[in-house]
Amino acid sequence: MTQSHYKNLSDRWRARHQDLTKKLWSKHKESLDWLSNNYKQLIAGSLGGLMLLTGQAVNSQPFLHQASALEPSVKKVDKKVFLISDLVKVLPSEVRALDTDEEQKVSDILTRTFGFKVAPVLQGKRLNRNYGLIGAEQHLARYPGDVLSTHFDSEEDSKAYWQSGMAPGLGAWGYFATSGNFLSQLDKDREKYYIAVQTFLSKDFSSRFAEYRDFYKYRKMLVVNPNNGRGIIADIADAGPGESTGKHLGGSPEVMHYLERVDGSLRGPVLYFFIDDPDDKIKLGPINQ
Amino acid sequence: MRKKYFYTHIVDTSILSLELGDMDLTPKERIHLISLMDANIHHEILDLILSELNPEDKKTFLTYLASEDHDKVWKFLNEKVENIEEKIKKTAEDLKKELHKDIKEVKGNKML
Numbered sequence: 001m002t003q004s005h006y007k008n009l010s011d012r013w014r015a016r017h018q019d020l021t022k023k024l025w026s027k028h029k030e031s032l033d034w035l036s037n038n039y040k041q042l043i044a045g046s047l048g049g050l051m052l053l054t055g056q057a058v059n060s061q062p063f064l065h066q067a068s069a070l071e072p073s074v075k076k077v078d079k080k081v082f083l084i085s086d087l088v089k090v091l092p093s094e095v096r097a098l099d100t101d102e103e104q105k106v107s108d109i110l111t112r113t114f115g116f117k118v119a120p121v122l123q124g125k126r127l128n129r130n131y132g133l134i135g136a137e138q139h140l141a142r143y144p145g146d147v148l149s150t151h152f153d154s155e156e157d158s159k160a161y162w163q164s165g166m167a168p169g170l171g172a173w174g175y176f177a178t179s180g181n182f183l184s185q186l187d188k189d190r191e192k193y194y195i196a197v198q199t200f201l202s203k204d205f206s207s208r209f210a211e212y213r214d215f216y217k218y219r220k221m222l223v224v225n226p227n228n229g230r231g232i233i234a235d236i237a238d239a240g241p242g243e244s245t246g247k248h249l250g251g252s253p254e255v256m257h258y259l260e261r262v263d264g265s266l267r268g269p270v271l272y273f274f275i276d277d278p279d280d281k282i283k284l285g286p287i288n289q
Numbered sequence: 290m291r292k293k294y295f296y297t298h299i300v301d302t303s304i305l306s307l308e309l310g311d312m313d314l315t316p317k318e319r320i321h322l323i324s325l326m327d328a329n330i331h332h333e334i335l336d337l338i339l340s341e342l343n344p345e346d347k348k349t350f351l352t353y354l355a356s357e358d359h360d361k362v363w364k365f366l367n368e369k370v371e372n373i374e375e376k377i378k379k380t381a382e383d384l385k386k387e388l389h390k391d392i393k394e395v396k397g398n399k400m401l
Contacts (some may be wrong), residue, residue: 006318008395013325020332028339031347036354067327 004163015266018227024040025088028194033085079147080229083113087226087271095269097129106131110222110273114231116282118222122274125215126209132248134270135241137261138167142176142191143183150180153188164253169272171238172199173217189284194237195272197221201243201271220282223251224271225259232258241288258286295336295359300381302326308392326388330381332376337380341370 025032039279075205090105098106103120109116116203120130139151139161139247148166152158163230195217199205224231234255249272252259261268275282294300306325309319335354339347346369353361366373 005395006314006322009322010325012391012395013322013329017325017328017332020329023327024332024336024339027336030344031339031351034348035351059301244392256383264397 007160007163011262012266013176014260015262015268018225018268019266020261021084022227025084026093029088033089075258083109083224083229084226086113091131091226095133096231098131103130106271107273110224110231110271113286114222117276118273119271119276122219122276125202125212125214128198129205129248130272131269132272133246133267134195134247134256134259134261135247135250135267136164137194137196137238137240137250137252138165138195138236139253140167140171140176140191142187143179143281146175147179160257161253172196173237176237184267187282190235190237192252192254193232193234193284194252195221195223195234195255196238196240197236197272198241198243198248199236199239220275220277220284221272222275223255225257225261226271227268227270228260229260232271233282233284233287235284294331295354295362296377296381299378300330300334302330302385305385305392308389308396312392312396329388330384333380333384334377337376338370338373341345341373343375348373 006259064251085111087106090109092102098120107119108202120126137150141147142151151166152161171191173255175192177183197216199212202212205212217238218235218237220233220235222231223234232255234251241250247263247267249270251259251270259270261270302323306323307346309322312319314322339363342350346365350362350365353365372375
């Protein structure tokens with residue numbers, strides 16, 4: 001039960017921390033922007049302001065950064081601080097679909113921050129929205145016979161993610177591999193870092209079904225928690241959630257954990273934009289900023 | 290080692306740390322939960338203080354905070370905000386009660 005008690009409490013307190021961070025930024029944006037703009041000068045020789053501006057205190061190794069050299073830490077945190085600050089200026093206070101102008105500004109911020117091109121529209125196709133509430137999905141069977149006892153590569157992963165369970169059905173594109181023998185690292189990553197998006201709400205989805213089905217299959221997206229600046233490269237491997245749920249997309253257990261998002265009453269928003277990666281060079285998984 | 294904040298001497302979180310100590314947690318998990326608890330208290334207190342200050346004073350406070358000069362922080366806050374120490378204590382106490390409730394609920398739910 002240790003893992004469950006720990007996870008339950010850490011989920012609650014991380015969500016609370018993110019709410020507090022959001023409240024702090026929305027109430028005192030001007031002053032915090034000022035601090036961001038003068039950040040390097042202010043913390044030269046000190047890490048005192050870091051907890052104020054980022055969610056780094058809530059990561060799973062909270063004290064490691066204090067032991068590392070100052071300059072890399074500052075550089076690492078700096079990027080997230082500016083990302084959070086930039087997004088606060090652009091995103092609406094309520095979670096709603098972004099208008100064209102907002103989409104463009106967010107795309108520019110994310111492209112600049114992460115160093116690769118992201119866009120709300122790719123090859124003339126777009127999702128119904130790219131700012132929405134994320135819910136928790138379950139693990140997907142990667143090949144016939146894949147169950148929880150075969151699903152994890154390490155004891156650590158098993159401990160952390162077992163309790164999320166297996167989805168009763170397959171992902172929107174079926175199994176990732178025909179058998180365990182043919183399961184590649186890419187197949188594993190596609191399941192591990194998958195998201196479910198409302199493909200069926202795309203404009204003209206029904207009339208251009210085959211075209212959209214092929215376009216969305218394992219399409220890479222950048223998913224960002226705007227409250228803590230964490231970003232992950234995910235792929236679309238399922239369709240959902242239904243409109244009646246009030247959620248706009250779903251994340252695998254691993255995606256949710258990294259983004260520090262939880263389901264239920266404490267759920268929160270993320271940004272999700274297409275990645276323009278024609279040569280398929282960008283790897284799936286968390287982005288270490 | 291836990292970080293020392295300018296208010297550490299007036300905000301006692303030992304009751305929560307002890308509650309966590311009674312739970313079946315690994316040392317790493319316990320340390321992480323304590324850091325989350327500290328981060329929540331820190332943000333709540335910062336929100337309280339910033340809400341009491343005008344825009345210029347906020348900048349001054351943030352500068353002192355970032356420089357970790359606790360004496361300057363206290364001197365400044367005592368000049369600018371009436372009963373700031375009591376207000377910080379109350380804010381922290383209110384949040385501690387909520388965090389304590391979370392712990393009790395998690396400990397009480399054997400099925401979790």
